[in-house]
Amino acid sequence: MGRLIGVSLGPGDPELITRRGWAALQSGARWAYPVKRAEERSYALDIAVRGGLAVPDDAVELVFPMTRDAVALAKAWARAAARTVELLAEGRDVAFLVEGDASTYATFRHLAxxxxxxAPEVAVDTIAGVSSFAAAAACADVALAEEDETVAIIPAAYGVGLIDHLIDEFDTLVLMKVKPLVDEILDLLERRGLLATSCFIEKVGSPEERVVHDIARLRGETVNYLSLMLVQNPKRARGELRRGCRKRAASVGPASTGLPTQPITEAG
Structure with a gap:
């Protein structure tokens, strides 16, 4: 059996493909790439093409429909997995192209x-990549976290109730896939006085990349599915931090060892 390799390509800019990912794509492995419908363009494949890589003649598309129909999804996953196992059974590695990072909200982990x-014997190799939110923070000139700040990354679909709660728990919120809730999120941020410290990034790294700092003007607009918001709360009250080393009592005392008790320290 060949190896199944998840090749992270970053969110859109082919220059963010790692050296290891680039090598995997040129290793002779069979390419497999995701599409929403048969014979549709693949965003992941486009990243490789824009990087100057030639698509092998035997590259295979795997269909992963954008639906919440559990039956349709189960059938699609079963077909994709069966086809992948067939390819691996030829003894050749399969490189599955992944936009962003293969370990973060990625189709690859489901496929693996x-x-x-x-086929439990199949070896899986995951090549790390640049996540969309890391690239978004860089292009928007925003720090995700500094010093002791905290970060949460959540799908916006959990709703404004949870987002409102987490604003007080984290210094930075990364809201993924905000398309269905843009206006509701804007209302919340306006109410909390956080419009000025939030930004919107769409299709980061691609030729259609868009960064919006004045996010109030997005109200009523239909945004792309590949979009996120970075929400920062500089007024958040923080708890006390425990720093340095702390002591804890030895678990075994002199009565059982005949040795004097020594303090044990561990990193704080």
Whole structure:
């Protein structure tokens, strides 16, 4: 059996493909790439093409429909996993192209699990990549976290109730896939006085990249599916931090060892 390799390509800019990812794509492995519908353009494949890589003639598309229909999804996953196992059974590695990072909200982890259910012996290699929110913070000139600040990354679909709660718990919120809730999120941020410390990034790294700091003007606009918001709360009250080393009592005393008790320290 060949290896299943998740090749992270970054969110859109081919210059963010790592050296290891680039090498995997030129290693002779069979390419597989995700599409929403058969014979549709693949965003992940486009990243590789814009980087100057030639698509191999035997590259294979795997269909992962954008639906919440559990039956349709189960059938699609089963087909994709079965096809991948067929390819791996030829003894050749399969490089699955992943936009962003393969370990972060990525189709690849689902595929790897489904493949291993069919063929437990398959080796899986995950090549890390640049996540969309890391690239978004860089292009928007925003720090995700400094010193002791905290960060939470959540799908915006959890709703404004949870977002409102987390604003007080974290210094920075990364809201993924904000398309369906843009106006509701804007209302919340306006109410909390955080419009000025939030920004919107769409299709980061791609030729259609858009960064919006004056996010109030997005109200009523239909944004792209590949979009996120970075929300920062500089007024958040923080708890006390425990710093340095702390002592804890030895678990075994002199009565059982005949040795004097010594304090044990561990990193704080």
């Amino acid at each position: 699990r489904a493949v291993r259910e069919l």
